[in-house]
Amino acid sequence: MRVEYIGLSEIRGPLVILDDVEDVAYDETCRFTLENGDKRFGRIIAIDGSRAVIQVFEGTKGISLENSRTQFLGHPLRIPLSPEILGRSFDGAGRPIDGLGEVYPDIWQSVNGSAINPVSRKYPRNFISTGLSAIDGMGTLIQGQKLPIFSGSGLKHNELTAQMLRQARIPDQEGAEFAIVFAAVGIKHDVADYFRRELEESGALERTVMFLNLASDPIIERILTPRCALTAAEYLAFTHGYHVLVIMTDVTAYCEALREFSSSMGEIPSRKGFPSYLYSDLASLFERAGMITGLPGSITQMPILTMPNDDITHPIPDLTGFITEGQIVLSRELEQRGIYPPISVLASLSRLMKDGIGVGFTREDHPDLANQLFASYAKVQEVRALASVIGEDELAEGDRLYMQFGRQFEEIFLCQAPDEDRSIERTLDLGWDVLSILPEGELDRIDADLLEKHYAPRVRAKESDSFAAPADAPAEVK
């Protein structure tokens, strides 16, 4: 029987301090029982001699210095795991909330996780097809990657994520077993419901594990939610061989919880009041993605964060971008123009793309084509800036072609319906279609053989059409 301590020495925000404790370890969890029978959980975040500082996950509301009993549980925070967690829903600290009872555990696993030994990692190479041209063509998602979505309040990141959840597949591994781990961190009820409905309609709910900490749930618990979710993901991937896709939304709420906790600890703040260890802390989450040599499963992470004030240099997107393997950035301007998905391709990047596309993965022309589309679309931005000064009519003929290319690229290549699932071949063909607007001399990133194979036929077809319909020629100056 473990000792119970009656009463507390001090309460400070979400922290309580207990004196004269014996035989407790750093990072150990404890359970508080209030007089009214209410149970809460906490974890030791600092020890000095017999004085322990404890973080209470559910908050300290209603706790007095006398009305609680504290019992230390002898282990760090851990959750019960078994293959039956698929299809279940848990709260932010890993307790079942779907009324289906406790999980009968195969194993209890600490939520802190351990770092994968860098020499044990397998370099991710398998292309995941999402059916979205902007992602498959320009910022390819790779199995085992961590690729966040940088969004802003009110942008269509949820629709985009839902579409990816519906359409994602690994082309040459049709039989592979997929699982989804969904971690809701401080999001609204209707967003959580939206995802649940989407998963249900697509029939994916029974291979989904949900960890829900909603906006009204205890804030400190948010620090645990991604850890619980990733522990479940690691178990499914590396013990049972599932290919796990982890959706974590919203990382901004997580960071704010961390900031609140840090300030209650009286720590010295760094930029915008966030703790100085925000980078290491986020890394301890995002690095739990990947593949291991000799094990079948994989963890692919898609965290979603809302950039405060659409500012990509804010510490949260900034530090995230330094840890993750690229980012998908959404643009308010595209959204306002009615382009879905509103992905800003120039600011987006997939670092692992280079090794997962081309011969043997997607198609031989993919690397050069993507490279050229990036370069040409970057040039479009320059031309648009010029056009906004001198007017489109005054542009040189070559520049007008770029304006036309820019429009077509956004309207034909980027834009697609929320239920449109494009194959990679279709995406690449569309890319060549829009590229064929530009003269050959402008295409300096593409190998001559590929130009001959993909570009030349399209231009020839256009030329033979142009007698009948000169619509493809640049608009005459009015």
Added chain:
Amino acid sequence: MKQAPEYTIQGINGPVVTVRGGRSLAMQETVYVGKEGLIGEVVGLQDDQIVVQVYEDTSGLYPGEPVTPSGAPMSLLLGPGLIGAVFDGIARPLKEIENRTGYFMERGVNIPSLNPSVEWDVDILVSPGESLAGGQIFAQCQETSVVRHYCMTPPDVFGTVSFAANSGRYTIDDVLAELTDSQGKTIALKLAQTWPMRSARPVAARRLLDRPLITGQRVIDFLFPIAKGGCAAIPGPFGAGKTITQHQLAKWSDADIIVYLGCGERGNEMTEVLEEFAKLRDPKNDELMLSRTVLIANTSNMPVAAREASIYTGMTIAEYYRDMGYHVAIMADSTSRWAEALREISGRLEEMPAEEGFPAYLPSRLAEFYERAGYMDTLSGKIGSVTVIGAVSPQGADFSEPVTQNTKRFVSCFWALDRQLAYARHFPSVNWTSSYSEYLEALSPWYTRELGPRFEELRKRASLLLLEEMKLMEIVKLIGADILPDDQKLIIECTRVIRLGFLQQNAYHEVDTYVPIKKQMEMMAVIIDLYDSAQQLIERNIPISQLKAKGIFDKLIRMKYEVPNDQPELLDEFRKEAEEAVSQTLLDNA
């Protein structure tokens, strides 16, 4: 009889543990914390309280657990077997850790850096009666196919050889020779030695930095070269290509040994380096890259205190090979993570913060690190160098933040990566207006000697043209390129060739990934020659658009892909075509 004091854990706060006990611990002494013996280092001593930073996860430690002193500062075991291995931040071999604990890192694993059971074929080079000073070579063995390992005496000894073993197969624990010093004390010499990693290894003298580290990357070798023994910083926002640039430098630079330090970066990137280096061959000698590389990996989710230590681990290994007479280049990716680790620990120690929460000693620590670079006369009478190339990850892409600014003070090469260039997929995204190299002057005699006077001239002309273009672009942005006079149009066209055909380099293209310096010069010569001969058109008021219509500019942009590195003479074809294009245009207008 004085009893050794007993030390026990008093408090725990993240990686910082306070310890109670005697007064005999020294600053920076290594201690073993708790029953599992987690490795820690003493960072603060007060009257009755000792502050220890622990290099491993402290979760589950109890107050009252024992703390064992080691009696020595954090030291590294240096000897044959370092090359080709992968270490964590405090030099534990990750492959052996994997064998012992599986795919996930566990703590409390104390494995020596070097495998004590491997036998090396050692040539003993001394015989009894000879006198040996510190740092002198007494034996050698072949470590990898390209690295001959010279065993040196520890830098602080002096004596006469009283015993020397015969050449043969030995492990790192065998005594190869013995020295007797002036006090009559016997010093055993082995294949391996230890060195406190936070101290610079001594050298005989520093030399002038007068030869470049050739990297095969055009924008660096041609515009912003780094000297062997110099320091460079690569700052850039995320996605600007810091890591790829570091990889390229690690692969292609003409150093003898590369120490690649992944400091708080992504696990998959280390895997990539490992996989690639195990396959890629060095263009100099066709040997595997891994046989000249030491990898140190502290990924962003590994303990933060070990991140702080990792740059010293890398530097000490680099210095050790420098002392054998090698040219070593150390790539640290990223020093900002190291600075953040420093900040985190400083915060836990409740030190008074300076700028942006970084401790006040950030600049002095940076200086200490970068000053360990240099081109040296070693104690063994050889010449070796350590070149440091540190990536910097400025918060919010703001180069005015403390790490970038303080790093700038101690490095002489600044390769600023640019987000706009990266968005346009212009790689390497080194911005040619905000980057600089202070080695240009010092290296100029070497370039002139090796490549002739034309090199310096070409560099100056290329820089001037790029500068000119930048000014013109300001105008173009406002009114378009069409109304520029022809001489300025020519500048715009030629700098386009320089930007796309020369500065831009494709790391994934078989030919373009690495370009010898001679070919770099020839390429630039072709471009500048075209610029010069096109002046004839300007003089005769022939529009540049006519020359452009011949497609010669686009042709030159492609020359980087079409001329193999071993046949630079094929560049003459391009020169000839450029000349013909100009003379044809002249003829058309005759």
